[in-house]
Amino acid sequence: MENKKVWFVTGASKGLGLSLVKQLLSAGYNVAATSRTVNSLNKAVGSEESESFLPLEVTITNEQSVKDAVSKTIEKFGSIDVLVNNAGYGLFGALEELSDEETRQNFDINVFGSLNVIRQTLPYMREKRSGKIFNIASVGGFRADFPGVGIYCSTKFAVAGFTEGLASEVQELGISATVVYPGYFRTDFLSSDSMAAPKNSIQDYATSRASIEAHEKEIAGNQPGDPEKAVAVLIKIASEEKPPVHLFLGKDAYEMANGKIEIITSNLEKYKSLTVSTDFDS
Template sequence: MNTSKVWYVTGASQGLGLILVKKLLASGYRVAATSRNVQKLKEAVGVIDADRFLPLVVDLNNLDCIDESVQQTLQVFGRIDVVVNNAGYGMTGTVEEIAEQDIRKIFDVNVFAAVNVVKKILPLLREQRSGYIINIGSVAGFVGAPGWAIYSATKAALAAFSEVLALDLKEFGIHVTVVEPSGFRTGFLTHDSLAYTESKIDGYQAVKDTAKRYLDGNGIQPGDPEKASEIFMELAESSQPPLHLYLGQDAYNRVAGKLKTMTDSLEEWKTVSISADYTK
């Protein structure tokens, strides 16, 4: 592997981001890692190596702050090769009960933060005519589950953003992958994600059952974040990485099932679909 590459990883103080940063540093890469709390990041990583590790305190919803972190990375490492938009969190609950400010907050973190990072790093990658962007989505962005409507909407937006971004950047030699995992043991189910778990509305049994299933499975998810991190490093060395990469058996099964259902429905309603055009 080309360990001279410089990685820029957001949301690096915990979960998958932290594991990835540790794995990258152990493999000899240079890493700029962002967090809202740089001291927490340093303590979590446990490696203070100014030659290869640059911890950055960054507000990902502040373009000036992101720009400053990019400039710091360039000053220390001279380039950026791989961008991992990992910052994000989950949220479950009925749509009626989730407060407007919480909906806006999760879109800010899960969608607009990634867009902001791309906006600020793209000029550099275009000038290099090389680079790789990994956006961490979720299988929920394609196959949602009851109670995850808002979260799924953020990840669907990130997937669509990634798809068109890949088309826009192809001519510059810049690749894009949206990684869409199922359940991984990363501490994903946080206080924020569980704030609306207990619905007070009559009915919505599917939502309540799904929330209980996720809570009961917390800490025993089948996905291994160490293996996921290794896959990311392999992707960065590929000359043709995939646009979509679903991680985990559950993700594969859910996507395969939905694709079949969609194909069947598309053909069933084909006559109606094409009937909407002007008749020649």
């Protein structure tokens, strides 16, 4: 039965990941969920390990940690049918402000951590020639003209890029890959636990400072998106035979994506003569 499928969800102790795990368990799915600590995960979910729930303590930047978690999932449930890469964190700061260490750490978690999970999960999906992968990015992974979040957005652009490539690679194997672009959803994502700031700020970047302050004092707690509705859509899409490669969630995400498409279309047409003049036969 559909609800006996096995879901593997990273970053499951808060935000969209937590809402997803709770809905899946309520609907009768088998769920393996990861977090940095099992105690925080059990407390957040309100349940400990059971016949249908496997909480896992995982460091997603550590390949062995990920491999062990995937092996435990296979041992308990026999398969992984749906993978949701949700683990990640936000990073505020203008590009010049953020150090190499801060920047690389954001990429390590948001990009390379997800790749670790995909690499360890795909062998089992390939073996049975089926599986669905959802990589949670952000609308900031499609449109990044927001001051003070360029590095974070670039990690999500990377997620979108490798997901699109992955989708073309695994299609012949009966596996799908979808990049999910949520807009602003009312979770704790904008809290200090999920958003990092630069250690060395540069006051010249006034617009970036104002953006950070607005996120902390005005947007946090007032996001328009309902996380419960978002994960319900995700579960519904996962039941489709051929999920889309690109999935936007939220009215704001829809509007921001359309806005960028209009900008690109306008620029393409404005500079078309120059663009196409660069071929040998032009």
